[in-house]
Amino acid sequence: MMMPFKRQALVEFEMVESADKCVACGSSEAVYIAGQQAFFNYSTSKRITRPTNSDNPNSGNKVLLLSIQNPLYPITTDVLYTVCNPIGSVMRIVIFKRNGIQAMVEYPFCLSCAQKAKAALNGADIYAGCCTLKIEYARPTRLNVIRNDNESWDYTKPYLVRRERGKGRQAILGEHPSSYGDNGYGSHCPLLPLPGNSRYKLSSHDIPEVVAYPLPQSSSYNNHGSSSVAMVSGLHPTKMNCTRIFNLFCLYGNIEKVKFMKSVPGTALVEMGDEYAVDRAITHLNSIKVFGKRLNVCVSKQHAVIPSQVFELEDGSSSYKDFAMTRNNRFTSQGQASKNIIQPPSCVLHYYNVPPCISEDQLLRLCSEHDVPGFTKFKMFDAKPSSKTISGLLEFDSKTHAVEVLTVLNHYQIRIPNGSNPYTLKLCFSTSSHL
Helix, strand or coil, X not given: CEEHHHCEECCCCCCHHHXXXXXXXXXXXXXXXXXXXXXXXXXXXXXXXXXXXXXXXXXXXXXXXXXXECCCCCCCHHHXXXXXXXXXXXXXXXXXXXXXXXXXXECCCCHHHHHHHHHHHCCCEEECCEEEEEEEECCCCCCCCCCCCCCXXXXXXXXXXXXCCCCCCCCCCXXXXXXXXXXXXXXXXXXXXXXCCCCCXXXXXXXXXXXXXXCCCHHHHXXXXXXXEEEEECCCCCCCCHHHHHHHHHHHCCEEEEXXXXXXXXXXXXXXXXXXXXXXXXXXXXXXXXXXXXXXXXXXXXXXXXXCCCCECCCCCECEEECCCCCCCCCCCHHHHHCCCCCCXXXXXXXXXXXXXXXXXXXXXXXXXXXXXXXXXXXXXXXXXXCCCEEEEEECCCHHHHHHHHHHHCCCEECCCCCCCXXXXXXXXXXXXXX
């Protein structure tokens, strides 16, 4: 059973002896799966229990659990209906964002539709190279939908409509300022052009060819229910500030503003360039450890960060900072955005824009001066003779160490003797799992 957002899986053997051999083999020598070291241990579960028996082709559940990995584009009920309905009539869809982006899709009482959908779509990309579907049978046997909108829809009850704005508790400030518009605060244009070919990348299943689904127009997301503001809790009270939040979150999208909440210690609001960036941040940063505390990243109900109740943090810096005009944002144009490889946190950092005179010892000293863990392995890429900067890789003992170094030293200003302008050290997570 796959647990994609935990990067774990359960494997049930027929005999205990087989499990013993697996654990012993994994302990005696390193095992790498897709370039990532895998660790094997015994589970507290005695068996894998799911609402289906994979050995019985007639078993299953008419409700599927979809986990969407690397969601570069918004996932709405319209998108999932377009994906799933050609295989069988979809009855209900519910989208939730507890661990990244997941959804449940309910098919009619006949199990064959759900089984065909799982076989056809598991492992497929909704868009080329992103929004990858991981599909299992869900535990619930029926979905309960109370309104039809971008995050839930009952196709058997078209009369269910979204709640009208203002029909609940009265807003403190009334209607939003007209300058913000009805579509939230700021631009919601895609960072990268939608791929021209939306045909699914299917694995080798013995199934008929899947139809080529049309891509949704970008205008269909104008009233998208998500927000471009992320709420981050579990922040270290003395070691985290607005700049360090920027250093970490800027890997997944432009950062507009960061504000710590005075009423909720250890919690901050991060306004990003659009809701796609928030989805990427949730997918890759939710539940990671930074300075011994586990971050919780979720979508905020706010659509903009307002600079109110500004106070001084424990390190003496301001609780609010505007990053809209900083040159360190990495998604300011399509050309710049296309150079960013969206990676989850790993124990290897890619460094670049470093002056050629900087050595391995100087980088280690920089880590020591800022009280962050030092790297264990160092690699410098060959540079052209005319190059004014160098780049390379730094490997750390753990992913947590790499995250902390990036949080503190990303965008550090390196000054060299007789140099007119400082070099801005830039860090990101590498695609390499080890050196």
